[in-house]
Amino acid sequence: DGGITQSPKYLFRKEGQNVTLSCEQNLNHDAMYWYRQDPGQGLRLIYYSQIVNDFQKGDIAEGYSVSREKKESFPLTVTSAQKNPTAFYLCASTLGGSSGNTIYFGEGSWLTVV
Amino acid sequence: RKEVEQDPGPFNVPEGATVAFNCTYSNSASQSFFWYRQDCRKEPKLLMSVYSSGNEDGRFTAQLNRASQYISLLIRDSKLSDSATYLCVVPLKGNAGNMLTFGGGTRLMVKP
Numbered sequence: 001d002g003g004i005t006q007s008p009k010y011l012f013r014k015e016g017q018n019v020t021l022s023c024e025q026n027l028n029h030d031a032m033y034w035y036r037q038d039p040g041q042g043l044r045l046i047y048y049s050q051i052v053n054d055f056q057k058g059d060i061a062e063g064y065s066v067s068r069e070k071k072e073s074f075p076l077t078v079t080s081a082q083k084n085p086t087a088f089y090l091c092a093s094t095l096g097g098s099s100g101n102t103i104y105f106g107e108g109s110w111l112t113v114v
Numbered sequence: 115r116k117e118v119e120q121d122p123g124p125f126n127v128p129e130g131a132t133v134a135f136n137c138t139y140s141n142s143a144s145q146s147f148f149w150y151r152q153d154c155r156k157e158p159k160l161l162m163s164v165y166s167s168g169n170e171d172g173r174f175t176a177q178l179n180r181a182s183q184y185i186s187l188l189i190r191d192s193k194l195s196d197s198a199t200y201l202c203v204v205p206l207k208g209n210a211g212n213m214l215t216f217g218g219g220t221r222l223m224v225k226p
Contacts, residue, residue, distance in 0.1 A: 035216075040122075042201065042218035043158070058213075090157055094214075102148065103203065103214055105157040 002027045006091050006106035012114050013078070013085065021076045021109045023091035032074035033092040033103070036060060043090065049074055050096075078111060086113050117141075118204045120217035128225055131192045135220045137202030138184045147185050148203040149176055152219065158201055162187070192224045 004025045013019045025032065031050045035043040045058030049068040063082025068074055074093075078085045089109045094101040119138045127133045146165055150158035162169050164185055168177035175188040185202055199219040206215045 043216040045213065048213070088155075102160055102163065105159070108157050110155075 004091055004093055004104060004106035006089075006109050008109060009107065010110045010112075012112050014114060016080045018077055018079050019111065021078070021089055021091070021111070023074045023076065023106060024072055025074075025091075025093045025104075025106075026072060027093055027095075027104065028071070029093035029095050029104075030071070031094045031096060031101075032068070033094075034058075034064070034066065034074070034076045035090040035092065037088040037090060037108075039088075046076065046089075084113075085111055087111060117206055118202060118215045118217040120200075120202060120220045122218055122220060124221040124223050126223045126225060127192055129192055129194060131224075132188065132190045133192055133222065134186055134188045135200055135222075136184050136186050137204070137217050137220075139202075139204040139206065139215075140183065141206060142180075142183070142204055146205065147176075147178060148214075149174075149185075149187050150201040150203060150216075152199045152201055154198075161200070189222075192222075194224050194226065197222055197224045 007022045033048040034046040037043050044060050046064050047058055047066040049055035052071050055066050055068050065077045091106040092103050094103050117140050148163055149161045151161045152158040162176045164176040164178050173190045177186045199221045201219045202217040203214050
């Protein structure tokens, strides 16, 4: 079945460590996104990519990095510079980068700093 | 004013009730708007797309009022299983790539 796969589902990070969240899609979508959601809050955009080898900062990019070497993959690295990384991270994709396209989500990754 | 604003609720309603939520937005770039449903600790899932004036799907009706810049979601004959957070999604003019912007969500709790 087509969809978006995020891994790991649950991740614990020690202070000062970098961690990478994986996101793979087989929908043949051009655009991919990373969102962060804190408890009881809405989604905030971290980074997005509308085409391979290109990505743009969202509203809260500080402390995060991404790459888009393949159309199917858009991993997110949470660096030690992110001071409050505990949150629910959602990867998403759309067919194109335009505003009329439905956005599809992976099941999310829960990151906890211990 | 937030770019996309929703009443966070919670809306507590009895089974069978009709409930409506609004979502106000600033300066949309598009004809398409979306309502998503998010269950606790899960990813958002598409509930309805809203084009031009509105859309209806069973017990759910979504409407767009472009002049007043809001979209609404009406749920008739509420079920216990409708309990969730409802997110509106609006493409906003001026955001890079006319990016889809999410409201903070409205929480609905349907009681027996």
